[in-house]
Amino acid sequence: xxxMPKWADxxxxxxxxxxxxxxxxxxxxxxxxxxxxxALNLMIKGALGSTYGWGYTLYYATNFMFTGLAVAxxxxxxxxxxxxEGQAMLGGLGVALVCLYLPWPHWSLALIASTVGAALFGAxxxxxxxxxxxxxxxxxxxxxxxxxxxxxxxxxWLLVGPLKPRGGxxxxxxxxxxxxxxxxxxxxxxxxGISFSKAAPANISFLVGILACVxxxxxxxxTRLGYEIRxxxxxxxxxxxxxxxxxxxxxxxxxxxxxxxxxxxxxxxxGEAERLVLNATEGAGFIGIAVALMGRSHPFGVFxxxxxxxxxxxxxxxxxLWTAIPRELIIVIQALxxxxxxALDNMVRMPxxxxxxxxxxxxx
Amino acid sequence: xxxxxxxxxxxxxxRLATPLLLACLAGLFSERAGIFDIGLEGKMLAAAxxxxxxxxxxxxxxxxxxxxxxxxxxxxxxxxxASITFRGxxxxxxxxxxxxxxxxxxxxxxxxFQQGGRTPALLASGRFGPISLPGxxxxxxxxxxxxxxxxxxxxxxxxxxxxxxxxxxxWWILYRTRFGLRLRAVGENPEAVDTAGIxxxxxxxxxxxxxxxxxxxxxxxxxxxxxxxxVQDMTAGRGYIALAALIFAKWxxxxxxxxxxxFGFLQAIALRYQNLDLGxxxxxxxxxxxxxxxxxxxxxxxxxxKAVPPRAxxxxxxxxx
Numbered sequence: 001x002x003x004m005p006k007w008a009d010x011x012x013x014x015x016x017x018x019x020x021x022x023x024x025x026x027x028x029x030x031x032x033x034x035x036x037x038x039a040l041n042l043m044i045k046g047a048l049g050s051t052y053g054w055g056y057t058l059y060y061a062t063n064f065m066f067t068g069l070a071v072a073x074x075x076x077x078x079x080x081x082x083x084x085e086g087q088a089m090l091g092g093l094g095v096a097l098v099c100l101y102l103p104w105p106h107w108s109l110a111l112i113a114s115t116v117g118a119a120l121f122g123a124x125x126x127x128x129x130x131x132x133x134x135x136x137x138x139x140x141x142x143x144x145x146x147x148x149x150x151x152x153x154x155x156x157w158l159l160v161g162p163l164k165p166r167g168g169x170x171x172x173x174x175x176x177x178x179x180x181x182x183x184x185x186x187x188x189x190x191x192x193g194i195s196f197s198k199a200a201p202a203n204i205s206f207l208v209g210i211l212a213c214v215x216x217x218x219x220x221x222x223t224r225l226g227y228e229i230r231x232x233x234x235x236x237x238x239x240x241x242x243x244x245x246x247x248x249x250x251x252x253x254x255x256x257x258x259x260x261x262x263x264x265x266x267x268x269x270x271g272e273a274e275r276l277v278l279n280a281t282e283g284a285g286f287i288g289i290a291v292a293l294m295g296r297s298h299p300f301g302v303f304x305x306x307x308x309x310x311x312x313x314x315x316x317x318x319x320x321l322w323t324a325i326p327r328e329l330i331i332v333i334q335a336l337x338x339x340x341x342x343a344l345d346n347m348v349r350m351p352x353x354x355x356x357x358x359x360x361x362x363x364x
Numbered sequence: 365x366x367x368x369x370x371x372x373x374x375x376x377x378x379r380l381a382t383p384l385l386l387a388c389l390a391g392l393f394s395e396r397a398g399i400f401d402i403g404l405e406g407k408m409l410a411a412a413x414x415x416x417x418x419x420x421x422x423x424x425x426x427x428x429x430x431x432x433x434x435x436x437x438x439x440x441x442x443x444x445x446a447s448i449t450f451r452g453x454x455x456x457x458x459x460x461x462x463x464x465x466x467x468x469x470x471x472x473x474x475x476x477f478q479q480g481g482r483t484p485a486l487l488a489s490g491r492f493g494p495i496s497l498p499g500x501x502x503x504x505x506x507x508x509x510x511x512x513x514x515x516x517x518x519x520x521x522x523x524x525x526x527x528x529x530x531x532x533x534x535w536w537i538l539y540r541t542r543f544g545l546r547l548r549a550v551g552e553n554p555e556a557v558d559t560a561g562i563x564x565x566x567x568x569x570x571x572x573x574x575x576x577x578x579x580x581x582x583x584x585x586x587x588x589x590x591x592x593x594x595v596q597d598m599t600a601g602r603g604y605i606a607l608a609a610l611i612f613a614k615w616x617x618x619x620x621x622x623x624x625x626x627f628g629f630l631q632a633i634a635l636r637y638q639n640l641d642l643g644x645x646x647x648x649x650x651x652x653x654x655x656x657x658x659x660x661x662x663x664x665x666x667x668x669x670k671a672v673p674p675r676a677x678x679x680x681x682x683x684x685x
Contacts, residue, residue: 032475138664153654331467343446343457
């Protein structure tokens with residue numbers, strides 16, 4: 001018997017967790033001598049009060065959509081891919097190579113090729129940890145953490161060495177050619193007569209992100225492979241008995257996951273910076289963990305959670321601008337969300353289950 | 365390369381290995397009891413901040429040390445609450461703790477000191493100074509052994525000696541006491557421990573709290589001995605390197621010492637030589653940075669002996685009803 005209705009599991013628990021995280025964050029703001037209500041107002045105004053704010057919110061949300069989907073897909077196979085950060089860095093390398101070393105007549109072709117390049121490089125970075133998990137039983141959490149650091153050192157080396165243009169001052173690649181620059185939401189919405197901020201970095205990758213959410217939904221719930229991934233995640237012995245190869249599913253799931261994380265690069269590298277800079281990911285790979293947990297590993301949930309975190313990111317930046325609250329407040333909120341929706345899930349769940357059981361007994 | 369250069373590199377190896385060693389032994393206690401801990405980094409960071417902050421305010425490094433241990437124990441308690449009491453995912457809890465520490469330390473530092481997320485630089489009384497072992501100066505003139513004693517063995521802060529003393533102590537606790545036997549058992553087969561009438565929950569909580577204590581020492585060492593004050597993200601991945609060393613050591617105390625000395629040596633080399641010329645190839649500094657992680661992946665892949673973690677690691681224990 002289900003202990004509580006599905007809607008409570010899907011909607012109520014994430015909302016209560018979010019509320020707990022929000023209350024604690026409010027207390028933190030209070031403790032450092034600021035006004036939480038005022039802070040919330042500032043965040044809402046800064047992130048959602050103008051098309052400029054929305055442009056940043058959606059830009060960040062696009063990053064988190066990709067990394068959130070990456071973690072979510074792996075969660076379905078009960079794999080914890082903590083290496084989204086490294087995979088997204090390598091995705092950036094893929095995008096940079098495609099944009100710099102191939103001539104592109106039009107951004108649309110460049111976008112397709114870059115997406116493929118980003119996904120391939122991201123997937124490649126997830127391949128070794130996946131094989132080691134499947135064949136040698138090395139814990140994927142540890143190997144992907146190690147691969148994050150290796151990726152950071154590797155990119156660091158590339159950007160101060162081989163990929164830096166002659167005479168370049170900061171560690172980054174050359175600017176991508178004009179033809180690969182993606183249209184921003186301003187460019188896309190102008191023909192429709194909607195005016196959108198020109199300065200904001202949100203671009204067409206946002207639509208690619210939404211498309212990715214839809215495709216992941218199709219993959220997980222409407223294809224044979226998705227079924228096998230979920231079956232493997234629910235019970236490995238049962239999946240094995242049904243003729244599903246654990247090695248195959250582990251590797252394929254991690255390739256998809258790494259590919260999704262890598263695809264984030266079309267947004268931050270190709271869409272925004274238009275060159276590959278040091279530490280381009282800015283921790284988005286880790287935020288994917290919070291987004292996937294908050295979104296209950298469902299693509300639509302991931303979409304909503306990504307928008308929420310986009311809002312937090314842009315709002316946090318505004319707070320740092322106008323108040324004495326540093327940007328690091330967002331990291332605290334992120335930690336609290338991970339804590340309540342992930343690690344302390346049972347703390348929220350157990351009392352709720354008890355309440356629903358009691359209600360049912362009275363009804364019966 | 366003369367003796368003094370070698371000794372300087374080895375001396376800096378010892379200093380850089382110390383926080384790794386303390387964190388590695390911390391992880392050893394926790395993981396041997398079946399609680400994975402990827403939150404070593406966060407606990408060290410929180411400890412580093414509170415040791416520096418309290419030492420800066422009070423001027424007493426010992427009060428700073430106390431604060432660092434309390435902060436680290438609090439985060440350990442949170443990890444225990446999530447992974448033992450509420451049987452949550454230990455890895456996710458560790459990730460959360462790392463972020464919590466990364467964010468809160470800067471937030472509080474900014475609110476208390478307004479110096480861009482750092483603490484004021486510590487004066488001598490707020491730091492653990494070097495300790496001259498007896499006779500270090502007198503024996504300096506003795507060839508070879510004199511400089512080794514004076515440079516390498518003498519002249520570290522007290523926490524270095526504590527860290528090295530923790531290795532035999534950990535070995536003794538794990539392999540020669542009843543508590544250690546039970547601790548190892550609870551990491552391999554908690555059902556058996558429970559059947560024997562011993563509380564799994566209490567054992568695991570004690571392991572997690574010992575882990576917190578050692579992380580507190582590691583963090584305090586970073587901020588009050590290795591450096592003079594706290595700066596944002598000052599642990600710089602040391603918690604993860606300690607985790608790597610733990611796997612490298614296959615969860616054994618003496619091997620933890622060797623592994624952390626090796627990784628400390630790599631850091632010392634990377635610090636001293638930006639690009640290492642090996643004659644036939646020049647190793648960039650980034651390769652040195654990545655080497656501990658690459659070595660760990662190789663170990664995990666099982667090419668140099670198999671690293672088998674404690675069998676019940678990562679699984680919450682559900683008592684039969």
